[in-house]
Amino acid sequence: MAPAFRLSLKAKASDNMSHLMVDFSQEQRILHSLKFLPVPSIPEIDASECLVADNCVTVVWRTPEDDGKIDHYILEYRKTNYEGPPRLKEEHPWMVKEGIKEQEFTLSGLKFDTKFINFRVKACNKAVAGEFSEAVTLETSAFNFSLDAATAHQNLKVEDHSVEWDASGGKVQEIKVRGKENRSRTASPANSPARSIIQSPKRMPSGRSSRDRFTAESYTVLGDTLIDSGQHYWEVTFESDSKAFIVGVAYRTMGKFDQLGKTNASWCLHLNNWLQVSFTAKHNNKAKVLDMSVPERIGVYCNYNEGHLAFYNAKTKQLIHSFKTKFTQPVLPAFMVWCGSFVVQTGIQVPSAVKSLQKRNSGTSSSNASLT
Numbered sequence: 001m002a003p004a005f006r007l008s009l010k011a012k013a014s015d016n017m018s019h020l021m022v023d024f025s026q027e028q029r030i031l032h033s034l035k036f037l038p039v040p041s042i043p044e045i046d047a048s049e050c051l052v053a054d055n056c057v058t059v060v061w062r063t064p065e066d067d068g069k070i071d072h073y074i075l076e077y078r079k080t081n082y083e084g085p086p087r088l089k090e091e092h093p094w095m096v097k098e099g100i101k102e103q104e105f106t107l108s109g110l111k112f113d114t115k116f117i118n119f120r121v122k123a124c125n126k127a128v129a130g131e132f133s134e135a136v137t138l139e140t141s142a143f144n145f146s147l148d149a150a151t152a153h154q155n156l157k158v159e160d161h162s163v164e165w166d167a168s169g170g171k172v173q174e175i176k177v178r179g180k181e182n183r184s185r186t187a188s189p190a191n192s193p194a195r196s197i198i199q200s201p202k203r204m205p206s207g208r209s210s211r212d213r214f215t216a217e218s219y220t221v222l223g224d225t226l227i228d229s230g231q232h233y234w235e236v237t238f239e240s241d242s243k244a245f246i247v248g249v250a251y252r253t254m255g256k257f258d259q260l261g262k263t264n265a266s267w268c269l270h271l272n273n274w275l276q277v278s279f280t281a282k283h284n285n286k287a288k289v290l291d292m293s294v295p296e297r298i299g300v301y302c303n304y305n306e307g308h309l310a311f312y313n314a315k316t317k318q319l320i321h322s323f324k325t326k327f328t329q330p331v332l333p334a335f336m337v338w339c340g341s342f343v344v345q346t347g348i349q350v351p352s353a354v355k356s357l358q359k360r361n362s363g364t365s366s367s368n369a370s371l372t
Helices: 025-033 169-185 352-361
Strands: 010-013 020-023 051-053 056-062 072-080 095-100 104-107 116-124 136-139 156-159 162-165 220-223 231-238 244-251 266-272 278-283 286-289 297-303 308-313 319-324 331-338 341-345
Touching (some): 072 104, 244 297, 266 331, 278 319
Antiparallel strands (some): 116 136, 156 162, 244 266, 278 286, 297 308
16 A cells, blocks of 8 residues: 655755755645544443333433544443443453444344343544443343253253153153162162161252152143242243143142143143144133134233233234233243143343233233133
8 A cells, every 4th residue: 555645855955065954845744734533532322312122222322522523333232230330350241233323223132131231332433443431231121030940740851941842751760760779779788777868857948859840741841930020021932743732820839740721820821732723721720712823932921910911922912812810829930841842032021012912901801710
């Protein structure tokens, strides 16, 4: 690349011819005529104008003075569970969005698996980038939970947020248990009654122990996070050719032999693809046939304080069915699958469309009494 200017290095003799000089006058004129771009001003994020909704965040900022030389902005964001200014060390790295031309930007399709997100922005011109703005922390609360493998039926293979039916699961487990029992019988006096360990009554097992996992024909698994207040939403996508699938909520005290929807401890939707196809809402062994096509993804809305449980087509936000009740205990997300699989999506805010539908249908929603 050619330089911006060249030194002419023209020799010039002094009047008395005592020494020679180099003439820089032309270069001086060129240098004086150059105009350098200033460093862009530091933007300010306007937290009052920022918006968090539907798992999207719109960040709005402004510059202290009108700088027409700004070419674009760079936005950085980082997930965190700490409110206030960003900490030096965080579990999550800064993520970057470059080439932003306007003084606002919307991040969409986010999973809100932390309580907050830090944001900062800087302005850039054609030559240099300015300093980052003071970081702003926005709240991104949503319902997050995992599947509690300790509650899962032995025929259910639980991995993170997915479950797959495994016909050999119970048999493999039974073989392992028998093997352990045989080894313990041939062990030395360490297995004698005098050496047996008695659990202190003060040490209660956390959650369900393995002996309390669902069994028999209750192919069930529960979430690991109790709902005891507030509004929450999650979605589930199931394999369309599953022979049976259930989604809903249940009390933690639900018996290990109990099936979802067949006692007063659970509320659910039940899809049956075996022998005779049916799609029903169930509670306390009562069922209501749902005359609609089964969506590929189902959204579950739970307003614990209002005793409202509703199911939606997650794509269109069409209401499928709703229960109106009074929860007497905290509830857990509950699922059942037979000869199939499903995946749960968490970290989702209650969609704006669902909030609007809840207000509109509050006086006309289906209730437990309507189940026949």
